[in-house]
Amino acid sequence: MSGQSSATANEADNLIKATIDQLLEDAINRGASAVHFEPRTHLTIVRFRHDGLLTDAAKLPRQHHEALVTHLKQRATTVNHAGSSFSHPTADQPVLIHFTSLQLMDGEKVVLHLVPHLKRPLDLPSLGFWGPGQRALEHALSEPHGVIVSASLDRQVTSKTLAALGALVQSVQRSVLNIEPDSAQTIDGINHMQMTGRQITTDHLLAALRQDSDVIIMGNLIDHDAGELAFEAGMTNRLLLGSMYAASGEHVLRRLLDMHLAPHLVAAGLKAVTGQRRVKKLCAHCRTPYKPSPTVVKRAAKNCGLAPEAFVSRVNQLEGEAIAFGLGSDIADASSSPTGLNRLWKASKVGCQACHFSGYQGQIFLAEVIALTPPIQRAVIMNRPIADLRQTAQADSVSIDLDHVIKALRGLTELEQISKRS
Numbered sequence: 001m002s003g004q005s006s007a008t009a010n011e012a013d014n015l016i017k018a019t020i021d022q023l024l025e026d027a028i029n030r031g032a033s034a035v036h037f038e039p040r041t042h043l044t045i046v047r048f049r050h051d052g053l054l055t056d057a058a059k060l061p062r063q064h065h066e067a068l069v070t071h072l073k074q075r076a077t078t079v080n081h082a083g084s085s086f087s088h089p090t091a092d093q094p095v096l097i098h099f100t101s102l103q104l105m106d107g108e109k110v111v112l113h114l115v116p117h118l119k120r121p122l123d124l125p126s127l128g129f130w131g132p133g134q135r136a137l138e139h140a141l142s143e144p145h146g147v148i149v150s151a152s153l154d155r156q157v158t159s160k161t162l163a164a165l166g167a168l169v170q171s172v173q174r175s176v177l178n179i180e181p182d183s184a185q186t187i188d189g190i191n192h193m194q195m196t197g198r199q200i201t202t203d204h205l206l207a208a209l210r211q212d213s214d215v216i217i218m219g220n221l222i223d224h225d226a227g228e229l230a231f232e233a234g235m236t237n238r239l240l241l242g243s244m245y246a247a248s249g250e251h252v253l254r255r256l257l258d259m260h261l262a263p264h265l266v267a268a269g270l271k272a273v274t275g276q277r278r279v280k281k282l283c284a285h286c287r288t289p290y291k292p293s294p295t296v297v298k299r300a301a302k303n304c305g306l307a308p309e310a311f312v313s314r315v316n317q318l319e320g321e322a323i324a325f326g327l328g329s330d331i332a333d334a335s336s337s338p339t340g341l342n343r344l345w346k347a348s349k350v351g352c353q354a355c356h357f358s359g360y361q362g363q364i365f366l367a368e369v370i371a372l373t374p375p376i377q378r379a380v381i382m383n384r385p386i387a388d389l390r391q392t393a394q395a396d397s398v399s400i401d402l403d404h405v406i407k408a409l410r411g412l413t414e415l416e417q418i419s420k421r422s
């Protein structure tokens with residue numbers, strides 16, 4: 001009798017293991033960045049985060065929840081090689097999985113963060129950079145030393161961008177060390193420091209500096225100490241790639257000054273700041289064109305800090321560049337003219353088969369690059385308020401808002417869209 005019940009227990013165990021394997025396989029194949037196991041009264045809900053959005057992936061019977069959590073914990077501690085993480089080999093790419101859990105009223109909730117190991121990182125265009133911004137960023141990367149800060153309200157986005165920048169400068173002559181805790185991906189050719197905590201300390205950075213690295217990816221510049229170390233290191237023949245939880249590039253400039261870093265140190269050491277925001281991508285099969293009203297155009301011009309006439313001519317010139325670059329290449333003609341904005345796009349209310357009747361297909365990035373040109377350097381040295389920093393940056397570069405207009409004209413996204421998690 002006892003033999004029979006242990007056989008049944010074994011079967012249940014094997015079934016749970018197989019379920020976990022299948023869910024991880026699905027999550028990795030779908031490019032999910034996290035898997036949530038949420039206990040409810042009668043069910044365990046499994047959800048995947050993909051492109052910033054959570055979707056239900058499976059509903060499991062609640063009675064197996066504790067066993068499921070135990071199995072996940074066992075994997076995290078036995079196959080472990082960096083804190084509470086484990087690897088899951090798949091057909092084309094290994095993935096490192098960070099385990100976290102939290103005790104809730106209904107049971108223990110587990111979140112697995114999936115960190116893919118890439119042979120090649122994302123390229124700059126798939127992170128939203130193109131044309132003038134891409135050129136400014138590549139120029140900043142070609143500098144032998146200095147600091148580049150990537151800003152977004154989504155840590156996954158800045159982490160991917162830093163990894164992409166690191167991989168771009170990685171070469172036979174330059175050694176790149178990543179000391180970012182919880183990096184969103186690992187990449188061939190970039191050294192990753194084994195991190196013991198969630199926060200970068202001065203010890204981590206000093207250890208990285210002793211390693212004779214040419215480029216250091218250090219993640220979040222959280223306070224004065226981290227900022228000062230980054231800038232001091234950036235003044236001594238090293239390129240520091242940092243990130244900040246901020247909505248745009250000018251917020252980074254202001255924040256660095258508010259951290260009481262010396263303005264002249266920021267102006268001299270900083271080479272470029274990037275800002276990124278995710279928005280939903282329109283389904284190319286069912287998006288609908290419309291002519292924007294004068295009010296919409298006026299409001300867009302105001303957002304971009306430009307007078308309506310200057311706005312229209314700048315947008316038309318940039319759309320020309322975007323077409324040459326291949327943005328929205330499935331739309332043959334321009335949506336703007338030297339005298340006006342003729343066409344914008346919105347999601348179809350009913351959708352189509354290609355977009356599962358939602359009107360959208362994944363997400364894209366809006367991006368900006370603020371290079372430290374002489375006018376921006378002067379504004380930083382003079383410790384100007386955020387409104388002045390924004391105005392100077394808008395005159396000198398393509399802001400996120402202007403990038404939004406260009407990508408909306410090219411049919412990639414809507415102008416009126418509140419992005420999720422950004």
Ligand SMILES: [Zn+2]
Nearest residue numbers: 283286352355
């Ligand atoms: Zn569609």
